[in-house]
Amino acid sequence: MKQLIITALTTIMVSVSVSAQQLKFTEYDLKNGLHVILHEDKSAPIVAVSVMYHVGSKDEDPRRTGFAHFFEHLLFEGTEHMKRGEFMKIVSSNGGQNNANTSQDRTFYYEIFPSNQLELGLWLESERMLHPKIDEVGVKTQNEVVKEEKRLRVDNSPYGKFTEKIFSNLFQGHPYSWQPIGSMAHLDEAKLSEFLTFFKKYYIPNNAVLVIAGDIDIHKSKALVEKYFSDIPAGPKVVKQVFELKPIKEQLIDTVYDANIQVPAIFAAYRIPNMESRDNKVMGMISSLLSAGGSSRLSMKLVDTKKTAVNVSAFSFDMEDHSAFITLALPNKNTPLNDLLKDIDAEVECLKIELISQKELKKLQNQFENNYVSVNSKMIGLAENLANGYTFKNKQTNAINEELKIIQSISAEEIRSVAQKYLNHNERVILYYLPQK
Missing domain, CATH: 3.30.830.10 (Metalloenzyme, LuxS/M16 peptidase-like)
Known part of the structure; x- marks a missing residue:
């Protein structure tokens, strides 16, 4: 009982300390427009490396829904310097974890590594941004993966279609009316050139933010960011379309x-x-x-x-x-x-x-x-x-x-x-x- 009380008091003290303190970070832009945020925390020997691209299902052509979510999968296919299917193997063999997720508004990729593998995490994300492998083989492979995900999470999941139905009514006339998983027919009909165009438009440094948080040295981290990301060319400025929603006047x-x-x-x-x-x-x-x-x-x-x-x-x-x-x-x-x-x-x-x-x-x-x-x-x-x-x-x-x-x-x-x-x-x-x- 005494130990439980001590543990509870410790938890309370940590919570108060965290909530009372201002979280410190360093942020700046590279010349190519990539925004960089660095947070140093020496409490554990781990580091999180993440890239958030400001692209989601809201940015898709209504005739090609599902592209943003599709790229969440496609950009794990490999790069010019990484064999197909090697991305996750490299992460796990170096003691790391990785994942990604897509919403209506953004796509988020991340790796969590022991802090001595920071450079590896930055290399992986720069490879994903600079020269990913986008070809017919990868598109076909990930097409089947996405179809299986839709079957699992939507088609065969209890209550799996409620957001789809609600959003189609609540957001008529706005891209929120469809879900990030998109239409499988749209993905089947899309040509490789359309995927390449979508990538070149949105997955660029000036439409992304790189965040590194954990056991890092700010000065050394800046040098590594410069090394791996500064040569990636910027793309044309992404202009977000504005959608006007009609008010709902009756149930x-x-x-x-x-x-x-x-x-x-x-x-x-x-x-x-x-x-x-x-x-x-x-x-x-x-x-x-x-x-x-x-x-x-x-x-x-x-x-x-x-x-x-x-x-x-x-x-x-x-x-x-x-x-x-x-x-x-x-x-x-x-x-x-x-x-x-x-x-x-x-x-x-x-x-x-x-x-x-x-x-x-x-x-x-x-x-x-x-x-x-x-x-x-x-x-x-x-x-x-x-x-x-x-x-x-x-x-x-x-x-x-x-x-x-x-x-x-x-x-x-x-x-x-x-x-x-x-x-x-x-x-x-x-x-x-x-x-x-």
Whole structure:
């Protein structure tokens, strides 16, 4: 017991220390436009090397959806100086881990290495940027990989199509209306020249940010960055297209039938501001208030007290242009879906009328602070947050140090006001997700 108490106190002290300190970093641009962010942390002998390209499914031709996600896979195929399939082998044989992911707005590649392998990580990412292997063999290989991923994560996954259906209604007229996985038919129809054109347009140093975080020496790291990235030529400036969304003026209702489920579900989705906005942060707090943990409002009401739901949730899907706020519930004992929706709506209406208590507000602030400390205590989480700040917050990398100040400044009155502003029945999409017989 004594050891448990000591461990708990140590954890609290570390958390307070991390949250109170300003995260320090060095940032600058190479002549080719590559933005570089360096964070030194000697607490563990590891280093995270990451590159975020400001390209996602939003940047695709509507007739060629899935390209950004496809490149997430394709750029592991090898390079002029690396045999096909060797990328991951090189990483693992040198004690590292690597991965990548794609969203509507960006593609993120990273490696985590022992700190003595920093140069290897930089070489790998410079190879990926400068001369990757993009040919018919690689395209065909990764085409099959992506198809299998879609079968696994979407086609044959329970409730796997809910974002696709919700977004197609919520973001009509915007590229957010399709998912990053894209259309397999579009990928089948695409020519090699189209993939090469897409690469040359977006995967360039002046459309990317390189973040190195961990056990590094700033001066030596700068020299290595110069060595591996300075000779990569810049491309034409990427100009982002602006899309205007028509306001939703009446409730939209849709239905999905899914052979992979036995329990139906009901979703309600609202269009909310982009990830940069203060209102978006408030909506994040609202989602936590409604469904974060067993003591949240929706869980206590529908799962514990009334026992009408086996699962209930509310969450924000944050993106660069617009975001989505989604509630969902799965019924218990054949409870009608509309009854679940009425109970969720009642809790939302309560937020729009009554102020939350100071106790609830403090709990929310603590939850966000704990999450902030948890994410940024890992070098790859810290690297991604630094890259996000530069990429999506008007090149304000220091936004990472303002995050908690914003959360702590949000009041109960502001939570009520934001709920009133965005959570309205006539501005939402209702999705009935039903078993297919």
